[in-house]
Amino acid sequence: MNKFDLEWINLTSGVNVRKCMRCGKCSATCPSYDEMEYHPHQFVYMVEKGNIEPLLGSDSLYKCLTCFACVERCPRGVEPAKVVEAVRLAAVRKQGGNHLTPDQIPAMLDDDLPQQAIVTAFRKYTK
Amino acid sequence: MQVNNDFQPVIVAFCCNWCSYAGADLSGTNRLNYPANVKIIRVPCSCRVNPMFILRAFQKGADGVIICGCHPGDCHYTSGNYYTRRRITLLYSMLDFLGIERNRTRLEWVSAAEGAKFAAVMNSFVDEVKKLGPNRRLEDLRCRKQ
Amino acid sequence: MQRIGVFVCHCGTNIAATVDVKAVAEALSHEPGVVISQDYQYMCSESGQDLVKNAIKEHKLTGVVVCSCSPRMHENTFRKAAASVGLNPYLVEIANIREQCSWIHKDIASATDKAVILGKAAVAKVHLNAPLTAGESPVVKRALVIGGGIAGIQTALDIAEAGFDVDIVEKEPTIGGKMAQIDKTFPTLDCAACILTPKMVEAAQNEHITIHSFSEVSDVKGFVGNFTVTIKKKARYVDETKCTGCGLCTEKCPMKKVPNEFNMGLDNRTAVYIPFAQAVPKVATIDPNYCMMLKNGKCGICSKVCSVGAIDYKQTDRFIEQKYGAIVVATGFNPIKPDKYNEFAYSICPDVVTSLELERLMNAAGPNGGTLLRPSDKTHPHTIVFVQCVGSRCDDEKGKPYCSKICCMYTAKHAMLIREKYPDTEVYVFYIDVRTPGKNFDEFYRRAVEQYGVHYIKGMVGKVMPRSDGKIDVQASDLLSNEQLHINADMVVLATAIEPDKTARPLATMLTTQMDTNDFFTEAHPKLRPVESATAGIILSGACQGPKDIPETVAQASAAAAKAIGLLVKNSITCNPCVAHSDELMCNGCSSCEKVCPYGAITYQDKEFRMPDRTTAVRRVASVNPAVCQGCGACTVACPSGAMDLNGFSNSQIMAEVDAICK
């Protein structure tokens, strides 16, 4: 996992994973625990250690119900659900890789094509 | 050496001996940074700070003056900071009335346990004063440097 | 002409790493009046002090500036050094270039600049320092102990042992505090009552100790050696001098449905009550919130049955005033109420209890006579889950950010006692960390695991769900096996955080002592003066200063007593000579200063003055009593004519500092 992604996850989640004191209350409270390969406390721990690759490929990302029980009960205010969400976004945004790059665009341009359509297309393709 | 053209304000901080000076010490003990622009003068109680001292600081070239004392109710001398609060509120209001930038003056309550607060207050105050630039409205031209 | 010596300390690398001390010494050597400017590795060391002393003698110094750590650390050291070679100690000034310079700045250039400026300010100030002589004020040979728990009792016993009178003020009807509620003590498992109650009796019988139970401190005036304290003796509607503690009234009282606070509300008491059998003083108290006689004038049974006529429904709060030389604060702690944590179901399930409640449930004098039964159906619990760190180490508003220190050990004790007495009971302890620093502490915890088979599980309980069949589903995580557990429990015990007593905050205000953000009293120095507050004459004992177990509390209580005795044996104490004084020639006698003086140190007298035209005029002028003045300086600013000034922090000294900093 590269450093950029790690920083990106910390930034988008707004969570300081270093506040975790490893009490496991997040996992103790998680209703989806049994469905998950990686549990909430592991998300926090692995993100802190920079070990994100396994998380990105794990189904656990989609088992989180975002019920926020862990956020509510974490005694240190770490907010694990936000970490899971950030990793999920990191995975989602990577998928497909169907972004247009600026140098691909001139060839596609057409004088009759309205400006708005180009912008809309950008939006569509970058998903 | 690199020449730093950034404006470096002179900040005078009056700190009461029992709370804020100890709070400043604690921020040092905890290695919490704040700019070197802040120079602390120890007074027994915030109520020792005479408005004359504040004006004197501005006269001699200070760009900001901050007074720190015990939290209301926690004064080592029971009531000193309550008097401070009234005096300094009125004085700051008067300076504001004369058109002196109100962000050059501040009063904060910092306890002996609030080292982190002391550093945070000083950081934000130095930022405020830097934004205002040099004190020109209440300076003595004869005391201007250079 | 002033002859000033400047001494710049390296403090090892504490200062020298970020401040160029040689440059500071060099820069300050050019200041007016400075005749010698030196730097040294450790100025506070013996040889460092000798350096200062020799310089004073050799250069006939009239003022000394030490650029070193905070004056709160070593001002006294250098003042004493100066005095030992004949220089008035108040001619020494400290420039704080460690706590307020080298430790907060990283850039050597700017830190050095700042250190020079701080040094210049100190030199400018010392130019205007005047030699001061400290006066003396007498010490009242009596101590006050606020709080009658084990800390207060121990402190009072030790002070009394030294032969001084000591008063205990306790807000409850009996002394004893939290320890009286505890069943057994760790790590020895001896009975708390067996070791506490003899001390309570000893305190009651000691001729030097006066116990004011059911009383509160309502006002504190004065200063070290001479405090005047007003004690409110709350109306207990029973004449303490007559009541024999026979307990007949408590048997006959018809109002029997009052929650018993001594048993944590787990059973009931009567409206007239004695908290527990070994209460000291053993005197009944009527609870006005429940007594029918006091509420609507109907009943009066207790008065009829009392053979000594001790019941007095007309009693009112009384106030007594007493002078003390020293005050010891021993206000103790309380467990927090865990009702804000919905996940632990404390407020909806009677079988979820706090640890202190468990103490009462297991106590022979408790609601079940010592048999551990579930509060809900009085059945024997077969599975008990302990939850650690409830409200401790919490970053949110529901709990406390600190470790409550005692929970790990008392939980091990509870688990062990339960397994000992009821071997058929399974005990689970969910922990984040097990903290057992202390003599025989870790051995004790290991015994709970190894000999008693207590299941310690690394992880936290996430949810406690009472079920309709009376069982409790405890959902928790086991971090080491990485699984989520569901335990079918009969009882859940919460190790709740402890917090300072609610009376501590207003008391701190009265005593003008400092508290930290958690309302624990702040000690004068975290390492070197851990039992004194920063306010002279106010001494701290027990858990009011921070979480403590019983041996630590007793140790600190005795230390507090030593500090109090050290004060009381003196006939007089040296006053702070940095007091206010008024220039009679300028004083208008307007009384502004008198109004702001918190100590009543300022009085007025009519004095005759020779006028320039050779007539005499009588004017009203202020004078300050230096033994009473504490040197706050409020008067100096209230004075419009500038007649009032403060020794050691005079107008001209502070302005000289301002000038030096702004130059």
Added chain:
Amino acid sequence: MQEAMIKRAKELLADGTVNRVMGWKKGEFAYDITPAVFDTAEELEQDFVCDDLTQANVSKYLIKESRKEGRILAFLKPCDTYSFNQLIKEHRIIRENVYVIGIPGGPKIDVEKIKAKGITGILSVKNEDYTLKIETIYGTETMPFYEAISGKCESCKSKKHVVYDELMGEEGDVLDSNRFDMVEKLENMTAQERYDFWRGELSKCIRCNACRNVCPACTCESCVFDNPASGISQKAAADSFEENMFHIIRAFHVAGRCTDCGECSRVCPQNIPLHLLNRKFIKDINSLYGEYQAGADTTSRAPLTDYKADDCEPSVVHERGAE
């Protein structure tokens, strides 16, 4: 009224109640009415003046006068009684040595306002049915009375005497005055505008000390500005800072003690509206710490020597209105 006052003063001198009378007489010019002490009935008959031009507050003079042998009669207008009371509170005047007769107050006429109309060489001023008849060396001029009302009377705060031994004329009431209007107007300006306004005013200061010397609250035995040890003593305002500082410190020293008698602005030869500084403090005190009128009584604690645990924080200054 003047005749009645002279008559009563003569009676009190004659029966020994007092041995001196504090009043006013004509100064260098006829319109310059100046405080004066009269020892005899003859002097009173000859020089005693109390007319529409008599503005001076005599209470400050009573500090010295009340310490002399015997008892002095003082005629005090309503506004003067506040100053008098404040000085009693501060133990400056010995009350027993003063016999106070309350006299009706203004509105008084400010001769400067007549001069401002271009009328010079004034010999006398008479109020005839709210028209001023002004005799000058160049002839007689007239102007409406209300156009010449003195500044301090325009925003009169009270027509009630707060202290007296006897009263001449009818007792009035405490008024709802408009005295804070100008302060408010300034408060609503931007900081730059306020700064420019005060620079414009205070730069006129010539440090004649008239404001200080006339002020019944500035009664120090020795003023800080005259005390070389105070660190702020100066004889002349050499720099804009000193102009500011003198007036800030002076206003601060009288804050909570100033009765708003308006003498400072009346005597200022440069016509600096100094009373606005004092009124700013009074307005702040009233709004932040509760209504307080210095001199209204002799027992209450002044706002700056008093406090409440829940007083506002100085941040109110930072949070209010225009920067």
